Amino acid sequence: MKPNRRVKLSDLASKLGLSTSTVSRALNDHPKIPTATKKRVQLLADELSYHPNPFAKGLLKQKTKTIGVLLPSFKLPFFVDITDNIQKELKSYGYNLIVTTTGKSLKDEKEAFWKMAKAHVDGIIAIINQDHEEVSFLNDILDEGIPIIFIDRVVESIDANYVLSDDFTGSYTAIDHLIKTGHKKILYLEGPENLSTSFYRTQGYLEALKDNQINDTNVLSCENVDEVKLKLQSCPSSYDAIACFNDYYAFEALEYLQAQKVQVPNQVSIIGFADEPLCKYTSPKLSTVAQPCEEIGKISVSNLLNEINSLQINQPTEFKTIKIPTTLKIRESCK
Amino acid sequence: MKPNRRVKLSDLASKLGLSTSTVSRALNDHPKIPTATKKRVQLLADELSYHPNPFAKGLLKQKTKTIGVLLPSFKLPFFVDITDNIQKELKSYGYNLIVTTTGKSLKDEKEAFWKMAKAHVDGIIAIINQDHEEVSFLNDILDEGIPIIFIDRVVESIDANYVLSDDFTGSYTAIDHLIKTGHKKILYLEGPENLSTSFYRTQGYLEALKDNQINDTNVLSCENVDEVKLKLQSCPSSYDAIACFNDYYAFEALEYLQAQKVQVPNQVSIIGFADEPLCKYTSPKLSTVAQPCEEIGKISVSNLLNEINSLQINQPTEFKTIKIPTTLKIRESCK
DNA sequence: CTGTTAGCGCGTTCAT
């Protein structure tokens, strides 16, 4: 392995008998450079596989062409899917991506933001876990001129740009579908208390019942997946459908019912939320509400890039929240 | 949102009545600076939340403290898991991570390598798809002083550093276990032809049969998941176990058998490979061979960092291949 | 112990 010998502008210049400025201009397609020289320069650049040193450039332009993505973990396919779409979208704009997982602690989350700031990313896209008591550090980061887009989850205490899936309508539609297909008593397995997504999904359930003149609501709160089976045990089994905060809850419910020899979907239908890959691997295959990962990725990127640009020309923008529609996926777990 | 006003060394210097070099030295814990000044400087730096501009630093040191990870897709949890572990490990060394997915085309793969080179990463960890006819571009990248570690898959034509899971032994152990637990006729669903992992796993199967004096080998080649059911249809069902190239193949086999009303594991046992999360969501839960994602992540990082350091002091190293043991996970799909 | 100077590689004046 040879030592580090990267070719630079001055190398090209001396080989071509030109000045570095001319070479730079030629490479950047400056109007006053004759096409002939441009070609000559480009040719040598390609031959020596020259790439401009991003540090020199970054130092000059104060732009890194890199954006940071911050997510709780790689374990949830939903997050990964969004990240993937962000990456693809960013690629088309010539931007790079730095990813950091934050774990569950507020401290890690805060650190991750600072890490991004240190890396001088041009912007940040973040999925954050929960409410932060103290959000001044976010303002510090905004003060450094780094715009942030929050996705998937709303944090009450933070006024900012959000890109979310329309949890309320998604949940509403699912419940409405269950009712319209003849289900009378729908149990709802509610998610963690401090999650905005959980809140909106429960609201969707309640609203759908109300709009269908069903007064008999039935909500079972579970702080996490492990609580599902326990809670179901101590719950009268007078339901003909279970709607769930997410697919993992739904899977637990499915396992529980099957252990009880309850037939799904003949006796009880089940529906999840998120359309995680596992839905296709359970039997019966899980009905669910698909979240628009691709749109969330695309829209958050385009918004962030807008933000970056309007920041550059010193044009402050308003914070906005964008909700993106979900899609109902009916599979085998609903009759 | 305020305009970009990042605090720099000279800001600290002027506020403290010191020169930039003194401040720089204080912050870098230079021995000849009195502790008192160090404290004073550090205090102000914290207060103004100063972080050194990584571009200025990068320009000077020609080190980015960033490494690139290149993987085919985010869709396979196994890859994501490794990436996650790489990220965690890198974090502990103060390194950043740039991830790029390459898709399946050779062109994308090549481009991704160049992209990393352009970003001037200090090193690259790559999972690549298949054989490249023309690997000179890799040498071009090595020539720029960027070391590369390949993980998971071996590419014949590339002499380089590899970190792999021990596919041969993993597969051997699984098959041996099946035999020892009374299975007489084991069908093997072989993976894609051009994948090194597939090759070694098949070898493990063959060797295990041989060592147990079973001459009756039974290999069914499937280029991809979609072929599994088709191939099984045209295959005499005289087996009492199916071992598979990976978990997705195993899941297809499971679905096929269940559709044929064959009981798993009572009539036929199934075992996969990789320990993808889906294993726990099928019923019966899938037995499999777990790959050491954590070790692969850790070891590839430490090797890469070694490589980077020895490169710095101009000390060429030998290419080496490291194989890491797998773990057999017996779940419900084996009797 | 500390300040001054120089230079990392690039793009952008300002001259010519």
Added chain:
DNA sequence: ATGAACGCGCTAACAG
């Protein structure tokens, strides 16, 4: 149309 000179922010070398 092109070159010389400067500066982005930082640190290392060289004084003192």
